Ligand code: SF4
């Protein structure tokens with residue numbers, strides 16, 4: 001056990017056992033015990049499995065991923081826990097923050113999972129990076145309960161190592177858990193890393209899956225639960241294995257760049273850029289890395305379809321990417337590569353924008369107004385196109401309707 005903590009056994013040297021509520025009828029007993037005497041719920045729709053356990057374990061984390069998952073709406077965590085999502089088993093959540101039980105009753109759930117004593121399969125969602133306990137001197141970085149009999153401090157990492165081989169799936173939640181994130185930034189003293197790097201290339205869950213990665217700092221809550229739901233459908237035998245990319249990310253969520261779905265992408269294409277925060281145009285010259293970052297927040301929003309970085313006026317700092325944060329620093333500085341693309345957009349997009357404005361001017365006029373005055377007082381300042389503009393409109397219209405035989 002030396003690789004986990006060098007803290008000696010303490011407090012129970014007289015073999016005093018910490019009290020543990022073991023009566024499953026007691027509301028403070030471990031949920032893994034209480035759940036075993038519950039009658040199967042009849043309202044579990046179209047699910048072969050009645051329930052699964054979901055262990056949410058935390059390493060070096062800010063709890064941002066926990067906040068994100070509790071804000072998920074498609075599906076909601078509450079609906080999963082109540083078994084209200086058709087095709088999905090009911091989820092018994094064992095979470096470091098939101099579980100009812102605490103202390104030895106909470107830890108007992110983990111011990112039962114590691115000992116194979118649960119009555120249903122389980123998933124692990126790991127939040128936070130993994131700090132190297134061999135660097136922790138005489139202490140430990142990530143304590144999570146004690147051994148009941150000896151009082152020995154158990155670390156989160158030890159629980160992961162004991163439980164991962166028996167888990168149906170291990171999901172690394174957030175950029176700290178997937179790639180190391182901020183705790184693994186240059187000059188950190190903890191040798192922090194992601195779950196995938198810790199468990200190694202050969203790790204496979206009981207479903208035969210490597211670590212599933214849902215990055216983001218914090219991730220979109222819907223991305224977390226949608227991925228977990230996809231894994232549960234597979235576990236349930238109701239859907240094929242979801243598609244994951246070469247980094248173990250759900251491919252349908254992380255293939256596209258932020259830029260392709262950004263509401264400001266049209267400004268980029270036309271070569272119009274924000275000069276300061278609060279401007280509505282493309283933010284690339286204020287430091288946005290969206291063109292090279294894989295993330296779906298621009299179209300998905302952060303909670304229930306709303307919010308998200310550039311939707312709210314913020315730049316992309318690349319928080320979903322393995323290179324975050326070091327390879328995106330310094331933040332809020334223009335990415336060097338954007339000079340070429342922004343200059344090209346300014347040149348080409350500037351021309352295209354003017355041509356489009358010309359065409360828009362024509363499409364803002366009804367055919368009647370072209371041969372008569374505008375009936376609207378609002379449009380008094382809109383002059384009839386004359387000269388070159390009129391000729392361009394006529395030529396454009398001829399080309400547009402070349403094949404339809406209409407007389408325009
Ligand atoms: S704000 Fe960022 S993501 Fe959006 S269009 Fe500009 S560069 Fe692309």
Ligand code: SF4
Pocket residue numbers: 216217258293294295296297298309310315316317318319320321
């Ligand atoms: S847009 Fe960029 S900064 Fe915002 S969540 Fe996505 S990757 Fe992170």
